[in-house]
Amino acid sequence: MWQYFLKRVFWSIVTIFVIIIVNFVLIKLVPGDPVHAMIGDFPAPQDYIDQLRRDFGLDQPLHVQLWLYLGNLAQGNFGFSFANRQPVLDLILGRTVNTLILILPAIVFSAIIGIALSLAAASRGGGFDITVSAITLFGYSIPVFWLGQVLVLIFAIVLGVLPTSGMYSLRAPQSGFGAFLDLLRHMVLPLACIMAFKIAVFSRTARASILGVLNSDFVMTARAKGLSRGYTLWRHVLPNAVIPVIAVFGYQFGHALTSSLLVETVFAWPGVGQLFVTAVGQRDFPVLQGILLLSTILVVVANVLADLLYTIVDPRIRRSLGARHA
Amino acid sequence: MTSPQAKPLVEISDLHLSYTMQRATIQASRGASLTIAPGEAVGLVGESGSGKSTLARALLGLNDPKSTRIDSGSIFVDGTDVTRFGERDWRVLRGSSLSMVFQDPLSFLNPVMRIDRQIVEAIPKSMRAEGVSERVDDLLRLVKLPQAARRSYPHELSGGMRQRVLLAMALASKPKLLVADEPTTALDVTTQAEIMDLLGELRQRLGMAMLLISHDLGLVSKACERIYVMYAGRTVEWGPGSSILKTPAHPYTKGLFDSARALRLPNGLFATIGGDVPNLAHKIEGCPFRMRCPLAMPKCTTMSPATQVLGQDGHWVRCWAAQDSGIAPAQGNDVKNA
Ligand SMILES: Nc1ncnc2c1ncn2[C@@H]1O[C@H](COP(=O)(O)OP(=O)(O)OP(=O)(O)O)[C@@H](O)[C@H]1O
Ligand SMILES: [Mg+2]
Secondary structure (H helix, E strand, O other): OHHHHHHHHHHHHHHHHHHHHHHHHHHHHOOOOHHHHHHOOOOOOHHHHHHHHHHHOOOOOHHHHHHHHHHHHHOOOOOEEOOOOEEHHHHHHHHHHHHHHHHHHHHHHHHHHHHHHHHHHHHHOHHHHHHHHHHHHHHHHOOHHHHHHHHHHHHHHHOOOOOOOOOOOOOOOOOHHHHHHHHHHHHHHHHHHHHHHHHHHHHHHHHHHHHHHHOOHHHHHHHHOOOOHHHHHHHHHHHHHHHHHHHOHHHHHHHHHHHHHHHHHHHOOOOHHHHHHHHHHOOOHHHHHHHHHHHHHHHHHHHHHHHHHHHHHOHHHHHHHHHHHO | OOOOOOOOOEEEEEEEEEEEOOOOEEEEEEEEEEEEOOOOEEEEEOOOOOOHHHHHHHHHOOOOOOOEEEEEEEEEEOOEEOOOOOHHHHHHHHOOOEEEEOOOOOOOOOOOOOHHHHHHHHOOHHHOOOOHHHHHHHHHHHOOOOHHHHHOOHHHOOHHHHHHHHHHHHHOOOOOEEEEEOOOOOOOHHHHHHHHHHHHHHHHHHOOEEEEEEOOHHHHHHHOOEEEEEEOOEEEEEEEHHHHHHOOOOHHHHHHHHHHOOOEOOOOOEOOOOOOOOOOOOOOOOOOOHHHOOOOOHHHHHOOOOEEEEOOOOEEEEOOOOOOOOOOOOOOOOOOOO
16 A cells, blocks of 8 residues: 555656646746746846856756756745745745635535535435535536625625635734634635535535445445434445545645635735736746646645545555555 | 244235336336245245345335335235335334345445444344443354454455355344345355355244245255245245245246256257246236246236145145146246247
């Protein structure tokens, strides 16, 4: 089993490496002076430009340049954002944390709610099932930016109970529980926006898998034992039904990163999505490349973790992997 | 043990049951009747699709209530008619009087739950006083499973061991009746024999009744006191195993015997029952076996055969052609050549 994971990790590293190469090629493809691509549209001091030429050996052959580029990345040197007057790595790390504060709870809660809804629908059936399907369809089809604006209109402007945008209020406490509460209040609307879609996705996956499991023979065994329907759903159906749901975790994480572009723009959430949109506008290439690289790493890591979780939940996989690689 | 006077544990009378599907309604039971006395071993045989599992599931209320309807007939268990039972009533009955083991022990076990937990669940609340773990020990010993199997997952066990796990779960409630639906079909020959021996031994020890379902007449006649033969959703012949074995009266039963013995006909072909089981989505006038029957006569097309008794030992048959137990010897049943 560990060999399987070593193999997974190896291929993850290969994936990341490929993205680095793509990054490197992109620099080369931008028309004009490559130094320009590395700096962006902002005026940089002449000695920084000269230093970049030296660092990347722009007069050297391509493979040497790639080697130097890798060396820079390895040292955490992702370049400098003149638009933000900050080293790229510092900038995107902070922003990525802000995005994860939003995305991770969104995925976890959406999965829990989506699974719970489908489970309840499976146990109640009839009207409740139809209601859940309607909610799912709604979550699927509603555009995120529209939902965001409607939510702001209702909860921030008309009712005035939640902030319209941002992550912190200036007047709120800077630390402690007060600051946490303030953050939570800011999170509610963007979370709702991301989760509307995610709940739909998870409940659809869960619904299909629950229906499949309900038809399994071992559910009949549970009935033959005289177990109640609720207990059977909880102890037999659920553990089997979550397995395919976990399998889509990694993919859903990547998708949530993408949707953060829209949500963070609507709510002025200072995350990596918003940074990306701004950087595109400013032609801030170092930042764009940094985000591309970092989000690749995040998605790859998320997929490996989802795989790990998958093997923990399903003993059959644990064994077949053990047998194959022992 | 078989005394017809004893109040039956199970009495199914002229059961008609149908499955409703999107396109068709399948009448899977069309007049099935069966009784089981307390402690008795009863066999149920018939080709694939004849409705054996349907009947067994109906007896435990395990058919999906959404798509299954009992059209007529009755099922009495311990003197109570269960045809109108709701899921709640069934649960009580399944947790106490009735248990079932199934054909494919792997798919009938939860793949992500350890064996001991699955057995524990089957122990009724009322029997947990003496300690759950001890009870699991007892059950494992009863079905001759090693203690090491406790912490295993189903996929880690052999087919025979899995069937023993199903048995342990079924026995956990000390049932009065164990329904075994083709319990050895998925196993290799040696393991089959082991499981059959175990079933016989357990039945003796626990004094429970058993309904053994199989398409293997030989296997059933060894393990059971009485045998029911089922065709197209109805029971067509039943009686003491020895009597059915010696003097099968229904042409279908004879066909089953001949194909079981792989009887070679004079023309060198193996005897099989030609033709197919009729489509249970369609209504059938008269005798459902007449299309494949070597003895079919005009009456069979129009009139459903009456049930008639053969001799004194409770041997019954539903066939126009079977006049008495000494019916004409089996002719070649190879309808393909007829
Ligand atoms: N859940 C169900 N829904 C719809 N039709 C069913 C269902 N279960 C069985 N049937 C149909 O009912 C008929 C009888 O099936 P059943 O499984 O009772 O036969 P069987 O004698 O047990 O056969 P086998 O030896 O293959 O197990 C078949 O035509 C089958 O297709
Ligand atoms: Mg069957």
